[in-house]
Amino acid sequence: MKLLVRPPQLLRALYKGSLWRMDKNEPTIYLTFDDGPIPELTEWVLDVLKEYGIKATFFCVGDNIVKYPKLFERIKFEGHQVGNHTFNHMKGWELKNSLYIENIEKCQELTKTNLFRPPYGRIKKSQYKLLVKNYKVVFWDVLSYDYDKLTSSKKCLDNSIKYTRNGSIIVFHDNIKAQKNLKFALPQYIEHFLKLNYKFAML
Numbered sequence: 001m002k003l004l005v006r007p008p009q010l011l012r013a014l015y016k017g018s019l020w021r022m023d024k025n026e027p028t029i030y031l032t033f034d035d036g037p038i039p040e041l042t043e044w045v046l047d048v049l050k051e052y053g054i055k056a057t058f059f060c061v062g063d064n065i066v067k068y069p070k071l072f073e074r075i076k077f078e079g080h081q082v083g084n085h086t087f088n089h090m091k092g093w094e095l096k097n098s099l100y101i102e103n104i105e106k107c108q109e110l111t112k113t114n115l116f117r118p119p120y121g122r123i124k125k126s127q128y129k130l131l132v133k134n135y136k137v138v139f140w141d142v143l144s145y146d147y148d149k150l151t152s153s154k155k156c157l158d159n160s161i162k163y164t165r166n167g168s169i170i171v172f173h174d175n176i177k178a179q180k181n182l183k184f185a186l187p188q189y190i191e192h193f194l195k196l197n198y199k200f201a202m203l
């Protein structure tokens with residue numbers, strides 16, 4: 001199966017006002033980490049970011065914030081940005097709007113943010129319309145496939161580098177499923193682009 005590392009223009013146009021890529025004239029990359037915080041991986045990500053002096057955006061799952069509040073505090077304390085990723089990592093396509101929004105609001109009591117990313121990037125148009133009133137809805141320009149069992153660590157790194165361009169928002173996961181690929185790819189990805197004089201920034 002061909003991986004859709006970079007989402008097609010047609011899909012982007014469906015969600016007017018959402019964020020896929022930042023300024024295409026600036027050599028700046030936007031790292032985002034979805035699904036945490038979890039002790040197995042978020043601690044490590046924070047250490048790596050600290051080592052390189054980089055800030056990033058963490059789209060957190062409310063349930064994990066409740067389980068690991070200190071880790072959530074560390075993300076904020078170290079100057080990173082947090083976004084809402086629903087309380088239970090919900091698939092919008094499978095849920096009634098009222099239940100979906102309720103789950104997001106439950107997460108929002110903890111995240112208190114203006115950023116929202118739908119789990120799996122899957123959201124009904126009607127849900128999008130409701131959310132875009134209160135949130136900046138963030139998708140991505142590059143999907144690393146770090147969580148994908150069929151993607152090798154090297155392929156994850158190579159694809160992430162190949163598809164990153166000025167203003168790219170890239171998705172990694174502080175999710176146990178991504179552990180192997182993320183630990184391999186993240187430091188090399190950062191070093192590759194620092195050498196090319198790219199900057200890393202928050203949304």
Ligand SMILES: [Zn+2]
Pocket residue numbers: 034035085089118119120
């Ligand atoms: Zn997710």
